[in-house]
Amino acid sequence: MTPDALRYTRIPLANGSGEIPAVGFGTLIPDPVATRQSAKTALEVGFRQLDCAERYRNEEAVADAMLDVFRTGKILRKDVFVTTKLWNTNHRPERVRAAFDASRRLLRLNYVDCYLIHTPFAFQPGDEQDPRDERGRVIYDTGVTLVETWQALERLVDDGDCKSIGLSDITLPKLREIVAAARIKPAVVQVESHPYLPEWDLLDFCREHGIVLQAFAALGHGMEPSVLEDPVIAAIAQRVQKTPAQVALAWAVQRGTAFLTTSTKPPRIRESFDLSTLPEDAMREIREHIFANVRFNTVVETGVPGFIPRTK
């Protein structure tokens, strides 16, 4: 297939300002040197959307990567859509502004394109990101509601430092509650989604409310059962002469989601940007002939990430 404009798809934010590039690079990379190199490669090959988080403890390395490319003058800050996330220990409204400013400072950005509540689970407030009791159980915080945290994010938009806000690792019932209570509706909802977890109901709800569904683990986290070895995906890849990863990622864009993928290997980073539009029959086959239903990341159930980043 010849390259086309699919990779440059931008989705206007109905509930925020600007547009989110559908093709996104995630920075959940434990090593800061690899984070800087990979994020820089991603920008150089064409990615214009970076996903970060306070919890990844590497916002400084992402900032270094951005500065590396901004300095060349070929890519401007305004061309890159940067998301970061509020961690579970900062859900109390009085902690939100400080957490947001700390991320902005580490990322060396005046404004953030999107700020997400990383998970709907509030943990004991404090500097310990993974607070546990003596028996190793997570200490949750029952003194704050998700709506209260959301209202604190709305104030960040009011102040002009944040162009849009959203939620991550949220279920449809909880999302409905926030949409009903919100003064500023979520612009983006970031959840695990790939051909083995298409989340069609959530996507329908998001469409109805002008929310962009941003699919993380768009390649299935590289875990088993492998999305990339799925016979339907593999057959399409062979037919259209693309790789299985390119098929899964093109599918994500063509069904109207934004996606996040991550690699520390430059050839793969390039491959994941080099997308072409799939024929309609391929889109239909993925929807109708894949029956697997696999959630790889349990973060949505507990607020504890399936992958724990490096500790300082």
Ligand SMILES: NC(=O)c1ccc[n+]([C@@H]2O[C@H](COP(=O)([O-])OP(=O)(O)OC[C@H]3O[C@@H](n4cnc5c(N)ncnc54)[C@H](OP(=O)(O)O)[C@@H]3O)[C@@H](O)[C@H]2O)c1
């Ligand atoms: N909101 C949340 O709770 C949450 C949770 C998890 C992730 N995220 C975000 O989503 C981002 C993406 O998640 P993810 O890294 O799990 O996504 P993913 O793209 O599904 O999985 C990445 C895995 O696929 C491999 N890979 C990457 N490109 C490939 C290609 N072209 N061909 C074959 N294999 C390839 C990578 O291996 P190599 O590195 O060896 O290439 C890695 O093992 C994260 O970085 C983070 O920003 C958010």
